[in-house]
Amino acid sequence: MNVKLSQCFIAVDDHDKALAFYRDALGLEVRNDVGFEGMRWVTVGSPDQPDVEIVLEPPLADPNASPADRQAVAELLAKGMLRGVIFASDDVDKTFETVRAAGGEVLQEPVDQPYGVRDCAFRDPAGNMVRFTQPRKP
Numbered sequence: 001m002n003v004k005l006s007q008c009f010i011a012v013d014d015h016d017k018a019l020a021f022y023r024d025a026l027g028l029e030v031r032n033d034v035g036f037e038g039m040r041w042v043t044v045g046s047p048d049q050p051d052v053e054i055v056l057e058p059p060l061a062d063p064n065a066s067p068a069d070r071q072a073v074a075e076l077l078a079k080g081m082l083r084g085v086i087f088a089s090d091d092v093d094k095t096f097e098t099v100r101a102a103g104g105e106v107l108q109e110p111v112d113q114p115y116g117v118r119d120c121a122f123r124d125p126a127g128n129m130v131r132f133t134q135p136r137k138p
Contacts, residue, residue: 004051005052006051006052006053007043007052007053007054007055008052008053008054008055008085009054009055009057010054010055010056010057010084010085010124010126010128011057011058011059011060011073011077011082011126011128012056012057012058012059012124012125012126012128013058013059013074013077013078013126014125014126015033015040015042015056017125017126018042018056018124018125018126019042019044019056020125021102021104021124021125022044022054022056022124023044024102025098025099025102025103025104026087026099027046027047028044028045028046028054029044029045029046029047030042030043030044031043031044031045031053032053037063039057039058039061040058041055041056041057041061042055042056042057043055043056044056054085059073059074059077059082059126060073060074077126077127077128078127079127080123080127080128080129082127082128083128083129084124084128084129084130084131085128085130085131086130086131086132086133087130087131087132087133088132088133088134089132089133089134090134091134092110092118092119092120092132092133092134093110093118095120095132096109096110096120096132099122099132100122104122104123104124105122105123106120106121106122107121107122107123107129108120108121108131112136113136116135116136117133117134117135117136118133118134118135118136119131119132119133119134120132
């Protein structure tokens, strides 16, 4: 049996701002951009991983969600309380400088972690934490 990651989801409240971050700052390619029932889903991915996509979707895409649930999720997103994503990088310091120069909101500058990686962190335009990590060099 072979199981591997195909898609993961990141909640965004403004697809155009999200694209400016994920496509323009990070260099991910847009694979799909679809509207359906008043909502929009955009998939992006690394050119180096053609079989893995990140779906940028509305904060609560379930059409059966109540207005109260939609509001609660939107508030959590605005506070940065929803989980983000961790990207691997072959040069965290260069990635950090590229994303910072593109206007990314810095949460953590590159640092060597005690658990064997060098990493940094940003917030995307919706408030999600996005980390970049690379194995520490001996």
